[in-house]
Structure formats: C-alpha cells, structure tokens
Amino acid sequence: MRRSFKFLLRPTSKQAAALAQCLEDHRELYNAALEHRRTAYRRAGVTIRYGDQSGELKHIRADDADGQARWSFSSQQATLRRLDKAYASFFKRVREGRTPGFPRFKGRGWFDTVEWPKDGDGCRWDSQPEHPTTTYVRLQGIGHIRVHQHRPVRGTVKTISVKREGSRWYVILSCDGVPTQPLPATGAVAGIDMGVASLVTTSDGDHLANPRHLAASADRLAAAQRDLARKKPRSNRRRKVVSQLAALHAKVRRQRLDGAHKAALHLARRYDVIVHEELRIANMTRSASGTLEAPGRMVAQKSGLNRSILDAGWGVLLTILSHKAESAGRELIAVNPANTSRACARCGHCARENRLTQAEFACTACGHTAHADVNAAVNILRAGLALRRAAEAA
Ligand SMILES: [Zn+2]
Numbered sequence: 240m241r242r243s244f245k246f247l248l249r250p251t252s253k254q255a256a257a258l259a260q261c262l263e264d265h266r267e268l269y270n271a272a273l274e275h276r277r278t279a280y281r282r283a284g285v286t287i288r289y290g291d292q293s294g295e296l297k298h299i300r301a302d303d304a305d306g307q308a309r310w311s312f313s314s315q316q317a318t319l320r321r322l323d324k325a326y327a328s329f330f331k332r333v334r335e336g337r338t339p340g341f342p343r344f345k346g347r348g349w350f351d352t353v354e355w356p357k358d359g360d361g362c363r364w365d366s367q368p369e370h371p372t373t374t375y376v377r378l379q380g381i382g383h384i385r386v387h388q389h390r391p392v393r394g395t396v397k398t399i400s401v402k403r404e405g406s407r408w409y410v411i412l413s414c415d416g417v418p419t420q421p422l423p424a425t426g427a428v429a430g431i432d433m434g435v436a437s438l439v440t441t442s443d444g445d446h447l448a449n450p451r452h453l454a455a456s457a458d459r460l461a462a463a464q465r466d467l468a469r470k471k472p473r474s475n476r477r478r479k480v481v482s483q484l485a486a487l488h489a490k491v492r493r494q495r496l497d498g499a500h501k502a503a504l505h506l507a508r509r510y511d512v513i514v515h516e517e518l519r520i521a522n523m524t525r526s527a528s529g530t531l532e533a534p535g536r537m538v539a540q541k542s543g544l545n546r547s548i549l550d551a552g553w554g555v556l557l558t559i560l561s562h563k564a565e566s567a568g569r570e571l572i573a574v575n576p577a578n579t580s581r582a583c584a585r586c587g588h589c590a591r592e593n594r595l596t597q598a599e600f601a602c603t604a605c606g607h608t609a610h611a612d613v614n615a616a617v618n619i620l621r622a623g624l625a626l627r628r629a630a631e632a633a
Pocket of ligand 1: 583584585586587588602603604605606607
C-alpha cells in the first residue's frame with residue numbers, strides 16, 4: 240500500500256534561507272506560467288498546455304542561471320503540473336455545472352510546497368546513510384538537511400516534498416509498497432458517530448478525542464483575525480499578525496491531526512469492522528471558509544457551524560482512519576447518515592421530537608433514553624451491518 244511519512248526538518252540558517260528562496264522561485268514560476276496561459280488565451284484564444292510550458296523550462300533556466308537554474312528541473316515540472324491540475328479541476332467543476340474560482344495567482348504565504356517527483360532526481364532521501372545517528376535529505380541547490388526522523392520509513396520512497404508551516408519546514412515522503420501490519424481479529428464491531436462535543440462517539444459508548452483544546456486555539460484564531468482587520472495594509476504590524484495567524488493555523492492542524500491519530504489508532508486496535516457516516520463536508524465548509532486575505536461569502540452566518548466542523552476535523556479523521564484500517568486489515572463501511580440521529584436505536588421510531596437536546600435522546604414511542612451520539616452510533620452500526628449482509632448475499 241501507499242502512504243506518506245512527514246518529518247520535521249532541522250535546516251541550518253543558511254539552508255533555511257535557501258529553502259525559502261527555493262519556495263519563492265517555484266511560486267514565481269507558478270505565477271508566471273499562470274500569467275502565460277491567461278495572456279495567450281486572452282490575446283490570441285490560444286490554449287497553453289503542460290507540455291508547452293514544460294518545453295519552455297529549458298529556456299527559462301538558460302536565461303536565469305543564478306535564479307531558476309539553481310533548482311531541480313523535475314521539481315519545476317511538478318510545479319507546472321500542479322498548475323495544470325488546478326486548470327483541470329477548474330474545467331471539471333465547470334462541466335459539473337458549478338461555479339468554481341478560476342486558478343489564482345499565489346501570493347506570498349499561499350504557496351507552501353515544492354515536490355520532487357522522484358527520489359534520486361534532484362533530491363535524495365537518506366543522503367548520508369553512513370552517518371551513525373542522523374538522517375539527512377539532500378535537495379538540489381540547498382544541500383544535505385538534517386531530518387528529525389521520529390519513526391522508521393517503510394516501503395520505497397517515491398516522491399519527496401518540502402512544506403513550510405509557519406516558521407517550520409517539513410519533509411513529506413510518499414512511499415510505495417509499505418507492508419501492511421494486520422492486527423489480530425478482536426471479534427468486535429462498532430459504529431461511530433462524529434460530532435462536535437466529542438470527535439468520535441462509539442456504539443459502545445466511548446467518547447474519543449474531545450476537541451475542546453482545539454476550540455481554545457480557534458478562539459485565539461478568531462481574535463487574531465479581528466486584529467488583522469484593524470491593521471493598515473502593508474504595515475509591519477499587519478505582517479506580524481499575519482505570521483501569528485499562520486502559526487496558529489499550523490497549531491490547530493497539529494492538534495487536529497494528533498486527536499485524529501489517537502482516535503483512529505484506538506478504533507483500529509479494538510474493532511474488526513468500523514461503520515461511519517458518509518460525509519460531504521467539503522461543500523458545507525468551502526464557501527464560508529475563504530482565506531485570510533479574502534474571506535468567503537456568508538462568513539458571519541456560517542462561521543459558527545463552519546468552525547465547529549473544521550474544529551472537529553471529521554475529514555481528517557476519516558482519512559487517517561482509512562489508512563490505519565487498510566494497514567491493519569480492518570473493514571471500514573460508510574453508510575448514509577439520513578435519520579441516524581433521529582431514529583430510536585431500540586424500536587426504530589423516527590421523529591424529530593426524539594431529540595430533546597443536542598446531548599439527549601428520548602424515544603417518544605418506547606421510552607428508550609440514551610446519549611444522543613451513542614444512539615446515533617448504534618444506528619450507524621446497524622445500517623453498516625445490514626449493508627454488509629446485503630453485500631454478502633448478493
Ligand atoms: Zn423507541
């Protein structure tokens with residue numbers, strides 16, 4: 240199976256400056272390629288494709304020996320491919336009848352990743368294997384950078400990416416052929432309800448990963464956001480708040496990942512079969528989230544709900560859970576979430592009145608009472624097991 244490993248980099252100050260320059264040059268390349276496509280289309284109705292732009296790279300590098308030519312040809316191609324993907328997904332959404340935003344120029348701070356598509360080509364993982372204690376990654380134009388490798392890498396390294404998060408740098412390895420590590424069968428099955436008070440509630444009544452610490456970070460984020468609105472454009476104070484915001488966002492991401500990892504590990508260890516609700520959170524969150532510089536529409540109306548959804552990080556959890564489940568040989572089943580929170584887990588009576596408060600479930604037909612999230616998790620489990628039986632019968 241394929242999976243990725245992410246490690247903190249410990250660059251020297253000189254390397255950190257080179258990394259920043261590398262990122263900046265790739266950003267400029269991205270923007271120039273976007274400008275090229277737009278101009279060609281506007282002036283002459285000509286569609287520029289990835290192949291054309293990749294062909295241009297040679298000339299760009301030849302004309303800019305101290306600039307673009309310092310970096311890997313392949314990482315630059317990957318950047319052009321990234322633009323190509325942005326175009327492809329734009330046109331795909333147009334065909335689907337949606338109204339997507341046109342691919343945008345990336346401002347400073349909005350371009351944070353450079354990818355080297357092949358280990359050994361302008362980059363090398365574990366570039367000093369003879370070193371007794373430290374792991375290094377070598378990047379063209381930057382050198383051998385120390386890696387804080389906190390766990391072993393398994394499988395074969397395919398691509399290497401570098402990502403900036405606030406003031407930190409990370410290396411992300413995408414590996415193929417990572418051996419699975421099946422866990423012994425437990426004979427146990429569970430439904431999970433994903434919520435705001437607890438990220439996960441199981442049908443056994445466990446509440447996992449309370450995201451309250453995330454809410455605290457979110458409050459600080461909201462305060463920083465208001466602070467930003469009061470700062471003059473292009474002032475030093477504004478830049479300072481922007482970097483504070485970036486650091487807070489990074490912290491929220493780390494906290495969310497941490498909670499999701501713990502919850503997913505707990506579930507994968509304990510259950511052979513895990514049933515969850517199918518989620519479509521992308522649509523719910525996108526229009527309200529926007530960006531720091533250009534807040535989305537309806538931010539005021541949606542932000543409460545939006546923030547809770549983002550805080551809980553259900554999408555992150557499901558992604559991690561699916562990786563862990565695959566690796567451990569567990570079965571993950573998605574079910575339609577309709578009525579799972581309103582139906583009685585004991586008698587099946589389905590009514591809005593069953594749900595007295597956010598936390599409490601009391602069936603108006605049979606009198607069954609339960610924690611609302613546990614009741615939902617039991618319904619989810621039942622729906623999943625029914626799907627599974629149906630699949631086996633077919
Ligand atoms: Zn009932």
